[in-house]
Amino acid sequence: LERHSEFLKFIKELPLLSPPEVFGLHENANITKQIQESNLLMDSLLLTQSREGSGGSDGETLEQRVDKTVRDILERLHENFNLEEALEKFPVTYLDSLNTVFCQELGRVNILLNVIKSSLKDVQKAVNGLMVMSADLEKVGTALSIGRVPAKWLTKSFPSLKPLAAYIKEVVDRVQFFDTWLNVGPPRVFWISGFFFTHSFMTAAKQNFARKHTMAIDLIDFEFEVRDKEGQCDKRPGDGVYVHGLFIEGCRWCYEKHLLEESEPKTLFVPMPNIWLKPMIAKDIRHFPHYVCPLYKTSDRRGILSTTGHSTNFVMDMNLPTVKKSAHWIKRGVAMLTSLDD
Numbered sequence: 001l002e003r004h005s006e007f008l009k010f011i012k013e014l015p016l017l018s019p020p021e022v023f024g025l026h027e028n029a030n031i032t033k034q035i036q037e038s039n040l041l042m043d044s045l046l047l048t049q050s051r052e053g054s055g056g057s058d059g060e061t062l063e064q065r066v067d068k069t070v071r072d073i074l075e076r077l078h079e080n081f082n083l084e085e086a087l088e089k090f091p092v093t094y095l096d097s098l099n100t101v102f103c104q105e106l107g108r109v110n111i112l113l114n115v116i117k118s119s120l121k122d123v124q125k126a127v128n129g130l131m132v133m134s135a136d137l138e139k140v141g142t143a144l145s146i147g148r149v150p151a152k153w154l155t156k157s158f159p160s161l162k163p164l165a166a167y168i169k170e171v172v173d174r175v176q177f178f179d180t181w182l183n184v185g186p187p188r189v190f191w192i193s194g195f196f197f198t199h200s201f202m203t204a205a206k207q208n209f210a211r212k213h214t215m216a217i218d219l220i221d222f223e224f225e226v227r228d229k230e231g232q233c234d235k236r237p238g239d240g241v242y243v244h245g246l247f248i249e250g251c252r253w254c255y256e257k258h259l260l261e262e263s264e265p266k267t268l269f270v271p272m273p274n275i276w277l278k279p280m281i282a283k284d285i286r287h288f289p290h291y292v293c294p295l296y297k298t299s300d301r302r303g304i305l306s307t308t309g310h311s312t313n314f315v316m317d318m319n320l321p322t323v324k325k326s327a328h329w330i331k332r333g334v335a336m337l338t339s340l341d342d
Contacts, residue, residue: 024331026250028263046146062145063127069144070124073116073168078175080113081106086182095211097204098186101195106178108196112171115156158196159297159313161341170339189233189274193245193338198297199310202277205241209279212239221282224318228255228273240279246272246295250334253320260291260322260329269340275318290319291329295336 020029060068086106090099123141126133133141136152143150147164154160158174160167177194181187195201202222210217222240227233233242252270254261263270295315297303303313318336322329 024328026263026332027265028268029333031266031268066141066144067124067127069164070120070127074120076168076172077113077117078172078179080110081178081182083107083110089182095208097207097211098201101200101204102178102181102186104200105196106182109175109178112153112156113175116153116171119150119152158339159300159303160339161298161300162339163342166342188236189242189244191245192243198315198338201241202316205277206279209239215281219281220279221285222316223278223280223285224320225276225278226253226258226273226320227276228253228258233274233276237276237278240277242274242276244272244274245338246275247337247340248272248293248334249299249337250332251329258321260320260324260334263332269337272336288319288321289323291322291324291326291334292317293320293329293334293336294318295338297338299337299341301335 020027083103083106086103090102092100119137119140122131123137123144125131126137127141140150140152144164149157149160149162149164149167160170162170174194177191190201192198192201203217206217206220206222210220227242236242247269248271249269250263251260252263252267253259253272255273294301294317297313297315300313303311306312315338
């Protein structure tokens with residue numbers, strides 16, 4: 001380009017919106033942006049929705065829809081766990097700290113189930129005129145009517161950005177996970193996404209290793225080995241735990257090369273293979289080209305510091321093999337999640 005007119009012509013031919021590749025992002029970043037804008041629009045529309053009890057297109061009133069939703073959820077919820085029975089089957093022992101974690105998790109499940117059941121029954125009574133509709137119950141009813149998780153539940157719940165139907169399904173799946181553990185025994189591969197307090201599960205795995213080999217737990221850390229071949233997790237590991245249920249955003253796992261690769265077009269999240277959390281002395285952990293991939297509970301990727309000193313969202317960093325530099329994946333915003341938004 002030499003002439004002024006050539007410069008002007010070149011500038012006019014540039015696209016109005018810069019493609020994500022200009023900023024080192026993957027083309028899928030456009031999809032993420034559009035989803036966020038659509039969600040913002042739908043949330044704004046929901047704020048304008050009438051809260052009156054008028055009938056909808058199906059002839060049902062708001063109260064009837066809420067009552068129907070309440071009955072459907074109550075039918076799907078599991079009975080509370082018997083903690084005394086669980087303690088008898090899985091007593092506190094020196095060499096197996098996972099028993100303690102399991103019983104604590106059952107207690108958290110019971111607390112959540114109690115909150116959900118009690119609020120649903122109260123809302124049901126209120127819409128049928130059997131008790132006063134308080135401000136708290138009205139908030140629960142409003143959330144149920146628009147398919148959102150009531151804020152009251154989230155105060156006793158695991159972090160979640162799912163809509164109501166998907167959230168209830170996840171609650172049912174978590175309860176089923178612990179019910180199977182209670183009646184059948186610990187699984188070979190743990191569903192890490194099913195734990196309320198994931199950090200206690202990881203600490204228990206380290207503690208079991210430390211007590212087995214008589215060493216200080218402060219000297220121990222995890223080595224992460226992706227088990228992406230069939231049959232690799234058929235037996236329990238000698239040390240550590242196998243986990244599944246993770247999703248990776250911003251890239252994908254290549255089963256042929258056994259490392260991180262670029263995402264497929266229009267694929268935002270990909271399930272990760274089983275991963276072996278292998279405790280060992282920190283100084284003995286292998287060094288290899290890797291990306292330090294953060295693991296979060298939700299796509300918010302942010303939380304608050306709880307009273308235990310842990311984040312309510314960030315779980316840990318995992319070293320995943322790659323031939324590309326870390327800066328490449330950082331620009332892609334690569335991270336793993338225990339739960340998706342849908």
